[in-house]
Amino acid sequence: MKYVIGVDLGTSAVKILLVDQHGDVVQEVSKSYPLLQERAGYSEQNPQDWVDQTMAGLAELMKNFTGQPEEIEGLSFSGQMHGLVLLDDRNEVLRNAILWNDTRTTEECQEIYERVGKERLLEITKNPALEGFTLPKILWVKKQEPDIFAEVNTFVLPKDYVRYRLTGELHMEYSDAAGTLLLDVAEKTWSNEICESLGITREACPPLVESHAEVGTITEEIAEITGLSKRTKVFAGGADNACGAIGSGILEDGKTLVSTGTSGVVLSYEASDEKDFAGKVHYFNHAAPGAFYTMGVTLSAGHSLSWFKDTFAEDISFDELLADVGDVSIGSNGLIFTPYIVGERTPHVDSTIRGSFIGMDGTHKKKHFARAVLEGITFSLNESVEIFRQHGKEIDKIVTIGGGAKNETWLQMQADIFQANIIKLKSEQGPGMGAAMLAAYGCGWFGSLKDCADAFLKEDKVYTPIPENVEKYKGLFKIYQGVYGKTKELNEQLMEYRN
Numbered sequence: 001m002k003y004v005i006g007v008d009l010g011t012s013a014v015k016i017l018l019v020d021q022h023g024d025v026v027q028e029v030s031k032s033y034p035l036l037q038e039r040a041g042y043s044e045q046n047p048q049d050w051v052d053q054t055m056a057g058l059a060e061l062m063k064n065f066t067g068q069p070e071e072i073e074g075l076s077f078s079g080q081m082h083g084l085v086l087l088d089d090r091n092e093v094l095r096n097a098i099l100w101n102d103t104r105t106t107e108e109c110q111e112i113y114e115r116v117g118k119e120r121l122l123e124i125t126k127n128p129a130l131e132g133f134t135l136p137k138i139l140w141v142k143k144q145e146p147d148i149f150a151e152v153n154t155f156v157l158p159k160d161y162v163r164y165r166l167t168g169e170l171h172m173e174y175s176d177a178a179g180t181l182l183l184d185v186a187e188k189t190w191s192n193e194i195c196e197s198l199g200i201t202r203e204a205c206p207p208l209v210e211s212h213a214e215v216g217t218i219t220e221e222i223a224e225i226t227g228l229s230k231r232t233k234v235f236a237g238g239a240d241n242a243c244g245a246i247g248s249g250i251l252e253d254g255k256t257l258v259s260t261g262t263s264g265v266v267l268s269y270e271a272s273d274e275k276d277f278a279g280k281v282h283y284f285n286h287a288a289p290g291a292f293y294t295m296g297v298t299l300s301a302g303h304s305l306s307w308f309k310d311t312f313a314e315d316i317s318f319d320e321l322l323a324d325v326g327d328v329s330i331g332s333n334g335l336i337f338t339p340y341i342v343g344e345r346t347p348h349v350d351s352t353i354r355g356s357f358i359g360m361d362g363t364h365k366k367k368h369f370a371r372a373v374l375e376g377i378t379f380s381l382n383e384s385v386e387i388f389r390q391h392g393k394e395i396d397k398i399v400t401i402g403g404g405a406k407n408e409t410w411l412q413m414q415a416d417i418f419q420a421n422i423i424k425l426k427s428e429q430g431p432g433m434g435a436a437m438l439a440a441y442g443c444g445w446f447g448s449l450k451d452c453a454d455a456f457l458k459e460d461k462v463y464t465p466i467p468e469n470v471e472k473y474k475g476l477f478k479i480y481q482g483v484y485g486k487t488k489e490l491n492e493q494l495m496e497y498r499n
């Protein structure tokens with residue numbers, strides 16, 4: 001038998017899938033690492049934690065693998081997007097990575113608009129300046145940590161760094177480069193204009209490759225530590241949402257995906273770069289050759305749920321926490337949650353807004369709060385679904401992936417709130433599967449990613465909207481939408497009290 005490995009470097013954990021030639025997941029290993037939140041709005045991780053946990057995960061997987069290491073022909077990556085990893089001239093890491101959900105860079109976003117121009121930025125990158133993207137983080141380090149900035153030789157994104165440590169080769173690929181705000185998305189080149197306007201040297205931008213490009217093999221040292229063969233080919237991989245799209249078969253027009261990982265994403269396939277969403281949703285290069293995708297992002301989807309669990313129910317599992325949410329009626333007995341616990345991106349680009357529980361009542365128990373959290377996250381995602389519908393997209397079927405797809409009540413809730421059939425695949429690990437598929441395609445097992453998707457992806461269950469629930473949620477969604485405007489000013493006033 002032949003195998004490939006997909007490594008998904010998520011925000012909560014690295015998830016590693018061993019996938020056989022038929023597309024069956026024969027082993028799955030997950031290793032978590034901490035999120036470092038030193039101050040409100042800050043979010044960092046130590047790149048060494050990613051490397052250590054990836055090695056540990058690969059070693060565990062190989063220990064349980066009964067075949068020969070050489071049967072694993074290829075390995076590829078999916079990675080949390082936008083995170084800034086700064087390297088010196090020996091490719092040593094200069095500081096903790098600043099992540100996609102870090103919102104300290106509002107001033108730098110303004111600077112980008114002033115120097116490049118809002119319209120011009122949208123023309124080149126197809127995206128607005130958002131705090132989470134990489135370029136404002138580079139500018140923040142330049143201004144706030146000049147000594148570190150003086151040492152910078154190059155910058156990469158999270159999975160690029162881990163791939164470098166496995167192969168000794170340093171690259172970035174287009175789907176992740178698109179999220180830096182330094183790429184000319186249509187031309188697929190680093191933008192000289194943006195680099196020059198903001199004083200970033202072109203040499204700091206790493207070489208660009210396609211997602212299915214073979215970039216090297218496992219080094220001897222890593223082969224020894226993990227048990228992998230040093231002949232295993234390593235392919236560049238893609239941004240986690242691009243890989244999630246591949247791993248969910250979002251490879252042609254009309255296909256939509258919802259992901260509930262740490263972030264939440266509603267993603268739609270685009271055959272060209274020519275649509276105009278006026279920057280309301282992100283517009284990036286797909287990891288499938290020549291294609292694109294658009295997406296709306298909820299900054300704290302699974303993160304809201306894990307925050308709630310860690311704060312109020314630390315000692316129980318997600319399954320225990322959610323065991324009785326199905327007994328609570330729609331609307332959580334008059335309780336609404338907005339998931340803005342680190343600010344928001346879609347539809348409200350706002351780093352100051354924070355979350356709320358509205359309608360707390362003396363009768364509410366933990367199960368009401370837990371259900372309200374699920375409902376609030378799903379309402380937030382529905383705002384992205386609405387933007388797509390307003391731009392003419394027909395959305396009657398959505399593939400669902402990510403940690404949140406493990407819960408049946410949540411999946412039915414998605415069907416009722418999105419008013420669409422929700423398709424759960426056999427594996428909810430879309431990004432890891434997408435990475436494995438890039439390796440399978442790169443190894444030449446299939447003529448196209450679409451052929452690979454047809455062979456690998458299997459539907460498990462479909463959740464259809466229940467008309468009575470749909471009606472109830474329509475009213476609640478309107479109330480939810482009102483909360484942002486009513487809490488915006490209050491949150492601005494609270495700013496001075498935040499650490």
Ligand SMILES: Nc1ncnc2c1ncn2[C@@H]1O[C@H](COP(=O)(O)OP(=O)(O)O)[C@@H](O)[C@H]1O
Nearest residue numbers: 010011012013261262302305318402403404407
């Ligand atoms: N059994 C479960 N039921 C519902 N949600 C879950 C469950 N297990 C994990 N989650 C949610 O999934 C999130 C992690 O999803 P994942 O796709 O692995 O994220 P990431 O790729 O960002 O690391 C957690 O933050 C948590 O909220």
Ligand SMILES: O=C(CO)[C@@H](O)[C@H](O)COP(=O)(O)O
Nearest residue numbers: 010011080081100261262263
């Ligand atoms: O910032 C974005 C997309 O623009 C996030 O979606 C990150 O890519 C992190 O993904 P997860 O860890 O939640 O999968």
